[in-house]
Amino acid sequence: HRPLVVFTSQDSHYSISKAANWMGLGMNNVVKVKTNKEGAMIPAELEIAIKVSREIGKRPLAVVVTAGTTVLGAFDPFVEIAEICEREQIWMHCDAAWGGGFIFSKKLRDKCLKGVERCDSICWNAHKMLGAPLQCSALITKQPDIILNCNSLNATYLFQQDKYYPPEYDSAGDKSIQCGRKPDAFKLWYMWLGVGVEGFQKAVESVEDCA
Numbered sequence: 746h747r748p749l750v751v752f753t754s755q756d757s758h759y760s761i762s763k764a765a766n767w768m769g770l771g772m773n774n775v776v777k778v779k780t781n782k783e784g785a786m787i788p789a790e791l792e793i794a795i796k797v798s799r800e801i802g803k804r805p806l807a808v809v810v811t812a813g814t815t816v817l818g819a820f821d822p823f824v825e826i827a828e829i830c831e832r833e834q835i836w837m838h839c840d841a842a843w844g845g846g847f848i849f850s851k852k853l854r855d856k857c858l859k860g861v862e863r864c865d866s867i868c869w870n871a872h873k874m875l876g877a878p879l880q881c882s883a884l885i886t887k888q889p890d891i892i893l894n895c896n897s898l899n900a901t902y903l904f905q906q907d908k909y910y911p912p913e914y915d916s917a918g919d920k921s922i923q924c925g926r927k928p929d930a931f932k933l934w935y936m937w938l939g940v941g942v943e944g945f946q947k948a949v950e951s952v953e954d955c956a
Contacts, residue, residue, distance in 0.1 A: 750798045752776045753809040754786040754821060758840055761809050774803065784819030786810065788826055795833055807836040812858060813844025813874075818956070820844060823860030831863075839864040842882075846874030846952075849945035853953060871933045874952060875945060881929045892920050 749770055753761045755777040765775045776798060779790040795805050808830050810821040823839070830837040839845075839861055846869075847857040861867065866886040871877040886892060897919045904919055906912045918924045937945075 747802055747804040748774050749806040750774045750776055750803045751807050751809060752778055752791060752794055752798075752805065752835075754778050754780050754784075754811055754814070754819075756780050756784045756814045756816065756819060757809060757811050758815055758842070761840065770806075780819070784814050784817035786821040786826065788822060788829060791826060792829055795829070795835070805833060805835045807838055809838045809840055810864070811844075812839055812841035812847075812861060815843075818844070820857050823858070823863060827860055827863035836866070837864045839867040841867050842870040843873045845869035846871070846945070846949050849875075849942060850949045850953075851946070852950060871929075871936070875933075875936065875948060877932045877936055881932045883929070883933075896920055896922060 751761065751765055751770060751774065753775065757777070762772055762775050765771065776794050778786050778794050781787055791808065798805055808826060810823060810826055812820050812823075827837055829835075841858075841861065844857060845867065847853045848861075865888070866884065869883045869885065871881040871883070872879045884892065899919065903924070904912070904915045908915075917928070917930075940948075
């Protein structure tokens with residue numbers, strides 16, 4: 746048995762370590778990679794950490810990059826890290842809980858989020874930068890079947906097919922860890938209807954102007 750290892754920056758959110766505990770990986774298998782003076786992960790240090798982990802008999806599982814760290818608002822270099830992950834065949838996840846909102850700004854998206862599309866999965870919280878009511882979170886992945894396969898148990902007493910509405914509407918409950926989770930999508934949808942992309946762009950650029 747080779748222990749699975751997750752790599753993330755030393756300035757990443759505490760939720761990465763918490764998730765490793767939930768998954769049974771353990772704190773000792775979360776490797777904190779050094780950051781530069783701006784708080785962004787150093788790709789060369791990541792390469793060293795991956796090599797060392799393999800040498801001591803561990804198996805790299807994922808690299809978690811950050812789009813907007815909690816203290817400094819740093820964005821990891823996604824392009825360089827994506828090249829490492831692709832070469833090493835390691836899943837690349839982006840914690841864009843805060844900084845993912847920059848995607849709505851034509852002025853800022855390329856500056857802050859260049860290369861984020863190369864991630865295998867991304868988490869984003871609209872209740873942070875965009876100010877949606879708590880809680881409003883999204884998990885975005887290029888392989889949505891993975892999420893359903895990981896979490897779905899198809900409980901027959903909950904997810905019957907003979908409904909008066911399309912049964913696929915139930916899939917959100919079967920995909921998520923919390924079956925009875927609030928319908929976060931409605932909060933974002935209503936906001937989007939109210940202010941449009943332009944409103945989101947203005948909100949995001951206002952944050953940057955203030956900073």
